Amino acid sequence: MQPRLKTHVKALRPVDLARTAGISPSLVRTYEQVGFLPAADRSPNGYRRYTDVHVEALRVARCLIAGYGWQRALQVMRAVHAGDSAAALAVVDACHxxxxxxxxxxxxxxxxxxxxxxxxxxxxxxxxxxxxxxxxxxxxxxxxxxxxxxxxxxxxxxxxxxxxxxxxxxxxxxxxxxxxxxxxxxxxxxxxxxxxxxxxxxxxxxxxxxxxxxxxxxxVQRASQQTMHATSALNGYLQNSVELDQPMGVGDHLTT
Missing domain, CATH: 1.10.1660.10 (Multidrug-efflux Transporter Regulator; Chain: A; Domain 2)
Known part of the structure; x- marks a missing residue:
């Protein structure tokens, strides 16, 4: 089941998105290329056009990196953007x-x-x-x-x-x-x-x-708190930033 990103009006350049997280525009492009961010639309002249969905995805990705580590965070974000909630939740469960x-x-x-x-x-x-x-x-x-x-x-x-x-x-x-x-x-x-x-x-x-x-x-206590914060951020991203053709049941799973 492929997620549909919500429609947003304002388009952001890579430099605009980078400023929201205090990172370089090249790192933003890398995040998109590897799968931390959903693919951006392109303008007629080929420039990337990001939205506030990408702003939220970037925030959540960095939170997941702090809580799950780079490899697991990337697995989660790739699964989410591919609409594979089961794979994402399996990684989250493994971390906990x-x-x-x-x-x-x-x-x-x-x-x-x-x-x-x-x-x-x-x-x-x-x-x-x-x-x-x-x-x-x-x-x-x-x-x-x-x-x-x-x-x-x-x-x-x-x-x-x-x-x-x-x-x-x-x-x-x-x-x-x-x-x-x-x-x-x-x-x-x-x-x-x-x-x-x-x-x-x-x-x-x-x-x-x-x-x-x-x-x-x-x-371990500190790591547990970071992981809990990452899971909470992921839950919010799934509920607020992605529309699905039908409910995944993710919110109920993560908040129990």
Whole structure:
């Protein structure tokens, strides 16, 4: 279903549209070419003629970039301008789901560290029947198996190895380390800083690890607010700037 843009009287040049966002006219043209903006009409002499729909599309696109990132924002805007609401909503849902996953992982690791802090003892090792192999360990942490191998090379992990197959196995203690390393890497920590946090845990001093995870949780909170703002802007754009041949149901979906 292809969207029909509402009819507007005033035509804007690329420089006029650029001024509304404080960017260059060449960047406006690039936004149109890649799909952040709907295609502009052309005057008889070939000049682009933008409207206030493009002004709103530009505002929303930049908001989506801040909330979803460049790649996902472009996927959303392209889908909207192609009339594919299902594809746009799938990207939006994925953004919110990823933040939820990060928040849940942080909260779970914080609970573990707080328990360690209270007991001042290291978590007991689980039985051999409860260890996991590298693929499952990577999936639980939301990273690739190659990341676990690299972190092992850096001395951050010490999985047990099968004497015959040399397969890696991760027990409860190693999985705690995997989660902590993954979160600290996502927060931008270098390996030296991660080693320091892990050393604190190994010596029953988890205060630094707790502080790092609290910082990461605040970062996710800020990202969640930006994503929510982006979703709200998208909802307004769909409702106010685009006419469809029939209702998409987008407004109801995004406001529930």
């Amino acid at each position: 789901a990823e933040l939820h996953r990060q928040r849940a992982q942080i909260d779970e690791t914080l609970r573990t560290l707080e328990r360690i802090s209270r007991t001042q003892t290291r978590a007991p090792r689980v039985t051999a029947g409860r260890v996991v192999r590298i693929g499952a360990a990577a999936q639980l942490a939301g990273v690739r198996p190659s990341a676990l191998r690299f972190w092992e090379e850096q001395g951050l992990l010490q999985p047990t190895r099968d004497g015959t197959t040399r397969s890696r196995y991760y027990d409860h203690e190693q999985m705690q380390r995997v989660q902590i390393v993954a979160l600290l890497r996502a927060a931008g920590y270098r390996f030296d800083g991660i080693r320091s946090v892990l050393d604190d845990l190994a010596t029953s001093r988890p205060a630094q690890a707790l502080a790092a995870l609290e910082q990461r949780r605040r970062s």
